[in-house]
Amino acid sequence: MATDQKQVLDMFQRPYKRQSSTTKDRPIVFDLSTRVGGSPTQSLSLARSIPKGSVFSMFVMSHRLAAKELCDFFMEANDVNRLSERAEAVRGNLNEKLFIFALSFVIIRKEEMRSVRLPNIVEIFPSMFVPVITLGELEHRVQESTPDQEVVLTEYGPEFSSTHLKPEHRVAYWREDYGINAHHWHWHLVYPVDLGVMRDRKGELFYYMHQQMLARYDMDRLSVSLNRVQKLSNWRIPILDGYFPKLTINNSGQAWGTRQDNTLMQDYKRDDFGLPQTDVSELEQWHSRIMDAIHQGFLVDREGKHTKLSDDVKLPQKRGIDLIADALGADSTLSLNSPFYGDLHNMGHVVISASHDSDNAHREQLGVMSDTATAMRDPVFYRWHKYIDDIFQEYKLIQRPYTVEELSLSSVEVVSVDVESRNKKNQLITGWNTRDFEASRGLDFNINRPVMVRLTHLDHNSFHYNIKLVNNDKLPMEVTVRIFMAPKQNERGVDMNLMEQRVLWAEMDRFTQNLKPGPNHILRPSTSSSITNANDFTFRDLEQMPVSDNPGADENTLFNFCGCGWPQHMLLPRGKQEGMPFEIFVMVTDWAQDKVVQPIRARNCSAAASFCGILDARYPDSRPMGFPFDRAPMPMLFNRPLERTRDLTGLSNIGMQDITITFTNAQITK
Ligand code: CUO
Known part of the structure; x- marks a missing residue:
């Protein structure tokens, strides 16, 4: 392990402690009570105003300002040594989640530190991913263990936080999956609001x-015979489903606020986040103004100037969708x-996260909806x-x-599309699997041995796409291959038409391919997906990584972004035990039209580019995101069954295949 990597790991262990055990002989350099970092002006007053052990929320404006202050302070450090000194000076005095957020933010963005990797957030804050009762049981086992027992293990089964008495509990395995929650935390770290991050097509x-994520959630809802998710649009009636996370906010044991079934959203009047009172009617007013903008076709800036909303613009001019998302996201520099x-x-x-105690009368903490690492656990998130x-x-x-010209690529013909797994064609298998995490990296169990927690998650047998196509051109051709998947039938068991299916198409992969003239054969492994992130490392993985494998050896390799990305084990929906029909859609487009001129050389860390972009580069596809399903289908296709799409348009560059996903309810063997 490289020295820089080791120092980073030290900073991330037990973030609530003033000094980690591995750095206890390093002197404290700064006295936070008077000044920080040698600069008398930097008192970090905003950062210090967020109490330790309580909620840190990037959804709260005052917390975003506090994060900006701490990030700026860390950004002044030019190498891992100096960052580590600054981190040591403030750790234990600041809110732990703010501390880890700012450290991670700086390590990702500082040119000098990009050779190091961030450890998995599950091990930094086990209590945000593992129920408090499981951690209690773990402590019990630690006390009962003998010194020769190296690993203390506990199971966390597929029932998750639920009983299956309520329909929504059927998808708890999905909502409470550690990987999707870690991805969501990382995504918002990479695309934060109000931190001065101006990334290409951020909105x-x-x-x-x-x-x-919604399309994927709905695929799993249909897998367990639940209706697709209903939008929360009427805030004058109670929210039907409650949520009880059974987690603590951080490692000190403070519980999240919980929400009973049938809780009404109420005007926000809490006094603990520096936010003004926000009435539900105010949210409705913002919504109505944005809807007006959409229907009028323009946004109005503070001087009254109109900005037209259209997706038919030439990049890098902003598309309307980007501007609307900026207005919704309220980044003060982007909106x-x-x-x-x-x-x-x-x-x-x-x-929503304050609905159980909207005026803080009970002094209850906010609910999990307030934190990007936990929000996806709650049914109301969706x-x-x-x-x-x-x-x-x-x-x-x-x-x-889209016009036929925009959708077609007549020189390419997709002859056949199959998915194959273990010699079976178009039949995919899902089941359960487990992954071990070292809870003792984030929590102190008072022993010198690793304390492990084993988390259960959905998984599948890996597979590959087998695509046969013909390039009818006389020259080789660079193309983009776009692969999507959608369920075939709705909750009534009726085949969906293209319009109904439109928002259910989940991207599976997107990659460029050089086609030689004549027949071509693409074999693409599921593990190479452009939405997933294979580089998610535990502390132990990073410690055991030989120095020669460390990305620091190659300064052009930017690994930190790789922490962002959908978990590979959640690439497929669960499917049904009796088998569930899905469709694979493959579309080939011309790379010459899709490609983006990068301002600098797009570097390596583009593993999950579809969902996370590429660090320091523009989004690597000029088409609107979600193309071709982002817009309504051509009127003549509106109500037609999908099978007939190709016949009606004559689009040779599209291939489709019916597949079945079968859930085994058993351990997946890799
Ligand atoms: Cu990711 Cu609302 O944006 O949680």
Whole structure:
């Protein structure tokens, strides 16, 4: 392990402690009580105003300002040594999650530190992923263990936090999956609001990545015979489903707020986050102003100037979808008019997470909806985001449909598409699997041996796409291959038409391919997916990595972004035990039209580029995100069954295949 990597790991262990055990002989350099970092002006007053052990929420404006202050302080450090000194000076005095967020933010962005990798967030904050009762049981086992027992293990089964008495509990395995929650935390770290991060098509990716998570959630809901998620649009009636996370906010044991079934959203009047009172009617007003903008076709800035909303623009000019997402996300530097369009998405998270104690009368903490690492556990997250997505879809549906010219690539013919796994064609298998995490990296169990927790998760047998196609051109051709998957039938068991299926298409992979003239054969492994992240490392993985394998050896390799990405084990929906029909859709487009001129050489860390972009580079596909399903289908295809799509358009560059996903309810053997 390289020295830099070791220092980073030291900073991330037990973040609530003033000094980690591995650095206890290093002197404290700064005295935080008077000044920090040798600069008398830097008192970190905003950062210090967030109490230790309580919620840190990037959805809350005052917390974003505190994060900015701490990130700026860490950004002044030019190498891992100096960062580590600054981190040591403040750790134990600041809110732990703010501390880890700012450290991670700086390590990702500092040119000098990009050779090191961040450890998995599950091991930094086990208590945000593992129920408190499981951790208690773990402590018990530690006490009962003998010194020769190297690993203390506990099981966390597929029932998760539920009993299956309530229908929503059937998808608890999905909502409470450690990987999707870690991905969501990482995504918002890479695309934060109000931290001065101006990334290419940030707003559009906010729309697209969240829309795709909803599509995936709905695929799993249909897998367990639940209806697709209903948007949370009527805030005057109670939220049907409660949520009891059974987790603690951090490693000190403070519990999250819980929400009973049938809780009503209420005006936000809490006094503990420096936020003004926010009435539910204010959210409605922001929503209505954004809807007006969509239907009028323009946003209005603070000087009254109109900015047209259209997706038919030439990049890098901003598409309408990007501008609307900026207005919804309320980044003060990106929103064209934040006083007018408000802070709808973020404040929705806050108002919902405070609905059990909206005036702080009970001194209860906010619920899990307030934190990007835990929000996806709560059923209301999807209802809220469906509501947000509905705004985007309203906009997308008034864009003109794509023309045949935009959709076709006549020189390429997709002859056949198959998925293959263990010598079976078009039959995929899912089941359960487990992964071990070292809880003792984040929590102190008072022993010198690793204490492990074993988390259960959905998984599948890996597979590959087998695509046969012909390049009818006389020259080789660079193409983009776009692969999507959607369920075939709705909750009534009826085959969906293209319009109904439109928002259910989940991206599986997107890659460039050189086609030689004549027949071509693509074998693409599922593990190479452009949405997933294979580089998610535990502390132990990183410690055991030989120095020669460390990316620091190659300064052009930027690994930190790799922490962002959908978990590979959640690439497939669960499917049904009796088998569930899905469809694979493959579309080939011309790379010469799709490609983006990068301002600098796009570097290596593009593993999950579809969902996370590429560090320091533009989003690597000029088409609107979600293409071709982002817009309404051509009118003549509107109500037609999908099978007939190709016949009607004569689009040779599209191939489709029916497949079956079967859930075994058994351990997956890799
Ligand atoms: Cu990711 Cu609402 O944006 O949680």
